[in-house]
Amino acid sequence: MKFAVVLHKDDDSDYGVTVPDVPGCFSAGRSVSHALDNVLEALALHFEGLVADGEPLPQALEVDVHVDNPDYAGGIWAVVEFDVTPYLGKAVRFNATLPENLLQRIDEKVKRDHRYASRSGFLASAALRELAVAQ
Structure with missing residues (x-):
């Protein structure tokens, strides 16, 4: 954030x-x-x-x-x-379905951008940004 x-x-x-x-x-x-x-x-x-x-x-x-x-x-x-x-709490595993090309783009972004340690970290950051906008 x-x-x-x-x-x-x-x-x-x-x-x-x-x-x-x-x-x-x-x-x-x-x-x-x-x-x-x-x-x-x-x-x-x-x-x-x-x-x-x-x-x-x-x-x-x-x-x-x-x-x-x-x-x-x-x-x-x-x-x-x-x-x-x-600081958001215990990690919870869940299944998600995303289009293959979108998932590939996410993985490429995670590899290039050291702010994200993983695909999950990227998705959590994106969700937090979206939730902040919604407020």
Whole structure:
């Protein structure tokens, strides 16, 4: 899932990173790259806490939803890819029927794109995107 993040930097500090769609989730780093790496760790810890507390997992919204929010004025916007599937619960095996050509295209995409560890990961990501749009 792609989460919008906003980076701020004061002259005498590291880059601070806030995840608007995940209240209370923030991080920092000495460079933009380091800050973005650290925010992935912050997201993982935050999601682990939400799961442990039985809280619903946040959905990622488009950057445009947050741009006019005065809390983020002067920030630099970025998007980070965060795999939420480990936090969705126990994996359940099921049978699905797909057209052969579609399945082949999915498998080719999984081989090329390292965001997906498997066909199942790809399908879960696609389902999450579609469900987010439906809300």
